[in-house]
Amino acid sequence: MKFPNQIMSRIHKISLCTAAAFASVPFAAAQDIQAERERWALHARSGEAQLAESVAQLGDLYAQSGDAKVRADLIALLVRQEKPEAALAVCAGCPIESYSADELENLAKAARDIKQYPQAAAFYRSLQLAAPQNQTGYLGSALVAVDSGDYAAAQQQIESYLRRFGNDKGIRNAQAYLKQRTQPLTERLAEQQRLFEADPANGDHALQLYRTAAQLQLFPQQERIMAQFPERFGEQDRLWLQAAKAVVLLRGARQTGDPAQIREAYESLGEVVGKSEAGSPLHTQALRDRVAAAVALGNEKQALRDYRMLEGQGRQPDYVQDGYAKALLMAGSPRQARKVLHGRMNRQMAVQGKLDPELVEMLAETDADLMEFSAAQEKIKHWNPKKYTPDFTHTVEVENPYYDTQYFWNTRLEAWNGNVKGAHKLMQDWLGEHPADPWAMVLDGELSQIDGHEDRALARFDAAREYLGEPGQKWIDGKAAAAHMSAGNWRAAARLSAGLGRDDVGHKGFWQLYDEERAARLEIGGMAMKATSPADGTEWAQTAKLYSPRSSSGHRAYIAQQHNDVPNHGRPLRAGRVGAGAEINLYPVVVHAEAGHGTQLNGKAYAVLGADWRVNDFVGFTARAASNSVNTPVKALWQEVYADEYTLGAEYTHSAATRAGMGAGVMKFDDGNTRQTVHAWLSHDIFQHNRWKLGSSLWADYSRNKDIPSAFYYNPENSKTVSGELALSYTLPLDNGIRFTQTAAGSAGRYRQAGHPAENTWQIKYGHDWRFGRRAALGYEFGRRRAMYDGSLEYQNFGGAKLSVKFY
Numbered sequence: 001m002k003f004p005n006q007i008m009s010r011i012h013k014i015s016l017c018t019a020a021a022f023a024s025v026p027f028a029a030a031q032d033i034q035a036e037r038e039r040w041a042l043h044a045r046s047g048e049a050q051l052a053e054s055v056a057q058l059g060d061l062y063a064q065s066g067d068a069k070v071r072a073d074l075i076a077l078l079v080r081q082e083k084p085e086a087a088l089a090v091c092a093g094c095p096i097e098s099y100s101a102d103e104l105e106n107l108a109k110a111a112r113d114i115k116q117y118p119q120a121a122a123f124y125r126s127l128q129l130a131a132p133q134n135q136t137g138y139l140g141s142a143l144v145a146v147d148s149g150d151y152a153a154a155q156q157q158i159e160s161y162l163r164r165f166g167n168d169k170g171i172r173n174a175q176a177y178l179k180q181r182t183q184p185l186t187e188r189l190a191e192q193q194r195l196f197e198a199d200p201a202n203g204d205h206a207l208q209l210y211r212t213a214a215q216l217q218l219f220p221q222q223e224r225i226m227a228q229f230p231e232r233f234g235e236q237d238r239l240w241l242q243a244a245k246a247v248v249l250l251r252g253a254r255q256t257g258d259p260a261q262i263r264e265a266y267e268s269l270g271e272v273v274g275k276s277e278a279g280s281p282l283h284t285q286a287l288r289d290r291v292a293a294a295v296a297l298g299n300e301k302q303a304l305r306d307y308r309m310l311e312g313q314g315r316q317p318d319y320v321q322d323g324y325a326k327a328l329l330m331a332g333s334p335r336q337a338r339k340v341l342h343g344r345m346n347r348q349m350a351v352q353g354k355l356d357p358e359l360v361e362m363l364a365e366t367d368a369d370l371m372e373f374s375a376a377q378e379k380i381k382h383w384n385p386k387k388y389t390p391d392f393t394h395t396v397e398v399e400n401p402y403y404d405t406q407y408f409w410n411t412r413l414e415a416w417n418g419n420v421k422g423a424h425k426l427m428q429d430w431l432g433e434h435p436a437d438p439w440a441m442v443l444d445g446e447l448s449q450i451d452g453h454e455d456r457a458l459a460r461f462d463a464a465r466e467y468l469g470e471p472g473q474k475w476i477d478g479k480a481a482a483a484h485m486s487a488g489n490w491r492a493a494a495r496l497s498a499g500l501g502r503d504d505v506g507h508k509g510f511w512q513l514y515d516e517e518r519a520a521r522l523e524i525g526g527m528a529m530k531a532t533s534p535a536d537g538t539e540w541a542q543t544a545k546l547y548s549p550r551s552s553s554g555h556r557a558y559i560a561q562q563h564n565d566v567p568n569h570g571r572p573l574r575a576g577r578v579g580a581g582a583e584i585n586l587y588p589v590v591v592h593a594e595a596g597h598g599t600q601l602n603g604k605a606y607a608v609l610g611a612d613w614r615v616n617d618f619v620g621f622t623a624r625a626a627s628n629s630v631n632t633p634v635k636a637l638w639q640e641v642y643a644d645e646y647t648l649g650a651e652y653t654h655s656a657a658t659r660a661g662m663g664a665g666v667m668k669f670d671d672g673n674t675r676q677t678v679h680a681w682l683s684h685d686i687f688q689h690n691r692w693k694l695g696s697s698l699w700a701d702y703s704r705n706k707d708i709p710s711a712f713y714y715n716p717e718n719s720k721t722v723s724g725e726l727a728l729s730y731t732l733p734l735d736n737g738i739r740f741t742q743t744a745a746g747s748a749g750r751y752r753q754a755g756h757p758a759e760n761t762w763q764i765k766y767g768h769d770w771r772f773g774r775r776a777a778l779g780y781e782f783g784r785r786r787a788m789y790d791g792s793l794e795y796q797n798f799g800g801a802k803l804s805v806k807f808y
Contacts, residue, residue: 024149028769033065041073044080051081051552060768070104075110084110086474096122103132110139117148135165146181146460154178188212199683203232219245225793235275237281243272243286245568250293257471259297259504266293281284284313287467291323295330298505303327318344325362325727332737332773334369341366355382364409370733371419371691380409408443418688420451423673437652438472442479453617454487474500478510485517488614489587490554527800532793537567547808554585560594566634576635583606583765588614592624601637604628622663633713641713643669657685673711684727695727699749701709714790716753723749723761736771742766743781758792765798 003412037058040195043591044054058074061067071091087110099107107125121144127137139159145154151259155178161171180188192209199205206225213221222241246268254259269290276283287306294303307324310316316324319339328337355363360382367376383402404798407430415423434440445460461480465473480639481496497514500507528540543562550556563576579596594608606628613621629645636643649663660682661701678700687694704718725747732740744766752758782799 009018024083025247031454033061033067034069034272034412036061037067037070037073037371039328039753039786041077044077051077054328055081068098068100072100072106075103077108079106082113084113088114088116096126098319099123099130100132101125101127104130105134105140106137107146111588112140112144112147115147117144118143121148128337132164135161135170138164139174140172142171146174146178149181151178151182151800185216187503189216189218200228200358201311203229207232214241215243217244219248233559234279239272239276241280241283243289246272246293250289250296254296255507259501259506262293262505263675266280266290266297266299279313287322288316288555291320291327295326296505297325300327304331313597322358322362325366328735329362329365333735334733335735336371337362338366348673357383357405361405363411364413366418371416371731373413377410377413380413380428393530407739408439408653411443411447415447415450417690418657418685420447420691423447424451436467438467439777441467442476445479445483449483449486450656452653454483455617457483475506478507481511482513485514488554488585488590490550490552493586494552510773515808516806518552519806521545521547521548521807522805523547524804526803527798529796531794531796531799532794536569537572538565539567541567554587554590555583557582560596562630563599564634571640573601573634575599575637577604577606578654579628598628598637601634602628603630604642604738606630606784619655620653625645630787631667634715636671636711639671639710641669641671642712643667643675657682669708669711671708671711673708673715675703675705675715677701684752689730693709693729695729695730697725697727699723699725714788717755719751719753721749721751721761723747725763735772737788739771743769745783753791755789756788759788761791762786763786775806775808778802 009183020383032268040054040057040061040270041229044051052716055074055077058070062070062074070768075087075090078084078090088107096104104123106129108120108127109116111120111123121141122346124137124140124144127134128141131137138157142154142157142161144157144387145151154174158171158174158178165171183191189209189212192205192212196209198203206229211224213225218242225231226241230675246265247260247459249268252258253265263394269286272286273283273290276286287310291303291306291310292308294300303323304327307316307320307327310320321344324342325337328334328340339357342641344359345355345363348359361380363379367373367379383406384400386400386403387459407426410428410533411423411426412419414426424444424447427440427447430440431437431444433768441460443462444456445464446462448454449457458480461476461483465476468476481493481500484490484492484496492515500510502511502582522545524542524544528538529540530536539541541562541564545558546562547558548556548782557580561576561578561582564574576599577596578599579594581592581594584591584593589614590614591676592608595606595750596650597605606626608624608630610624613623615621624647625644626645628642631645632643645665645667647663647665649661651659651661653659660680662678662680664678665676667677669675679699681697681699683695683697685693685695700720700722701719702720703716705715707717708715725745727743727745728745729741732742745764748759749761751761763783763785765781767779769777770778770779778801780799780801782797784795784797787794787796
């Protein structure tokens with residue numbers, strides 16, 4: 001029998017063995033973790049691929065073990081891999097006191113690399129406490145304080161370092177860094193220049209001088225240093241220099257309006273974009289600057305492409321967004337531009353309580369393109385409409401530098417909003433105070449052109465030339481050439497345009513108009529009318545003309561086709577014609593000639609000769625003579641009765657809003673009938689406000705015919721018509737150069753035909769007009785009317801469509 005103490009002794013030995021066995025398990029595991037850690041840390045020294053593999057393996061090992069030493073090595077390798085965000089995210093929730101000195105040093109560097117200066121400062125302060133003998137804690141604190149602009153704290157850290165560690169190279173570099181940030185650039189440049197001249201082989205001094213020269217944009221000095229130390233600079237450095245030179249060139253070229261220099265800057269930036277790596281800081285910066293260069297060059301398509309590449313990198317700086325908004329406006333997308341600019345406006349108002357003058361102008365331009373002229377007038381009030389404004393001391397009144405800009409913009413907006421007369425009054429008042437202001441003369445001329453008075457516009461442009469140098473006179477040449485085109489004087493327009501460069505962005509608007517007006521053009525139109533009471537078939541007509549490009553002298557040729565279909569109570573009658581013609585510009589007279597042959601019921605050739613004579617801004621005359629006239633009724637052609645027609649007309653233009661005209665004609669039929677007609681008309685825009693416009697017109701005519709019993713066509717002894725119309729339209733500008741206008745119109749009249757009682761007539765119609773950029777337009781309308789035909793009332797539904805396409 002064993003004694004209890006012997007039993008207990010054996011149990012105790014067994015327990016110790018068991019405990020030792022279990023204790024050896026975590027010890028072995030810990031040894032395995034550390035061995036694994038050391039193996040991957042050593043593996044990372046073999047190259048970039050091995051470094052990446054080690055980071056991945058240590059990341060997995062840390063996730064499994066949570067070991068502090070593994071964490072320290074992982075952070076160190078991530079910093080070496082230049083992934084500071086990832087290093088800071090390894091243990092973002094760890095308390096700062098849990099980090100080792102090595103970790104604090106690495107994390108502080110990572111935070112400083114991504115400009116998280118408060119976080120970097122906290123790590124360096126903890127490093128000072130954890131390892132007081134480590135110079136990096138004090139040196140890093142000094143550098144981070146300089147980075148964040150706290151120069152007093154930086155000086156305190158430098159003094160602490162000097163007391164603890166003395167004056168060595170590290171702290172001298174920190175002192176130089178502080179001095180560099182606080183010293184004026186010119187003083188710094190002079191000091192660095194002296195150091196470099198004293199030791200011209202010192203590459204470090206050369207680099208410091210290069211960086212300061214770059215800040216001052218001293219490009220020749222940068223190029224000299226690059227040439228002297230080629231081993232210190234790579235292709236990226238040369239591209240950075242090229243980009244900086246292009247930006248400076250662009251800035252100066254925009255101020256002087258030099259198109260050749262703008263293009264040179266644009267192409268230089270394009271070269272940098274092409275040679276730099278996509279997504280790199282250099283590539284991004286060059287793209288941003290090329291947006292501005294493309295806008296200055298008038299190449300809005302390239303600016304939009306560049307901005308869309310930049311969009312993927314997040315929100316862009318304000319100047320890039322401004323360039324994007326300008327490109328959108330140039331591309332005819334004011335709605336998209338407004339979203340961009342209103343965001344800028346809201347941010348500026350929140351930060352500084354006012355808007356930058358350049359932003360005000362873009363906001364006003366956007367509202368004007370959207371035909372929100374009243375809103376634009378509110379925007380320009382941010383410029384301060386007063387003639388004088390307090391200076392920065394608020395004790396002296398000085399001239400408001402934006403007074404004339406605000407005044408001129410307000411004048412334009414008044415004109416665009418339909419108040420051309422009021423805009424003229426504003427400019428006359430201005431010229432009364434500033435009689436030799438050429439810009440005011442030009443604007444007054446533009447107002448005259450808006451009002452349909454090209455001769456007066458040209459006179460104002462010529463008066464302005466006397467006060468401007470050659471660049472200003474060239475600019476006026478573009479204005480005058482556009483006015484000549486509007487008047488029909490193509491020879492004068494060609495003469496003036498010969499001296500205008502197509503690459504000059506200042507003339508881009510003129511060349512767009514010039515190309516548009518000279519372009520080949522296809523015009524197709526059609527209408528249909530169906531009488532519902534009494535019921536009959538559908539009458540329809542269709543015309544098509546294809547114009548050649550206009551010559552520089554204003555001549556052009558065309559081919560024409562026309563067709564009419566009359567239901568004739570179930571026995572349809574069809575007739576048409578096909579021919580060719582020309583417009584011969586002999587300004588102020590334009591001669592029209594056309595000839596061809598009829599089709600179907602129209603079995604004869606036809607010819608037309610006419611002339612339009614522009615006497616002056618106010619008066620114009622027309623004359624036409626036609627053999628086998630296009631106005632011959634189809635029912636007359638069915639009887640093989642043809643007609644020749646002779647017409648005269650006159651038009652008076654009081655303003656763009658008010659016009660009047662009259663005309664007379666004689667049509668001689670083969671059956672002995674002579675139709676005589678006279679008519680008069682008046683059109684007047686009653687009201688226009690922003691997108692809304694109310695127009696009106698009056699019409700009166702009288703016709704007389706001989707009594708021809710055999711005539712199957714409509715041939716009353718005489719008839720009289722008086723009618724008036726009101727038309728309300730609303731225009732909606734969309735993006736991509738699309739503009740939509742809808743119009744509702746109603747008219748009422750009185751018709752009297754010999755032998756029948758007078759009857760009231762009316763018409764209502766609704767239509768859409770679409771403009772697709774500068775090249776295409778489509779319009780269509782439909783309606784209902786009450787008309788009188790050969791003594792009987794008819795109710796008719798009708799519709800029509802027209803398409804115009806330009807080829808250039």
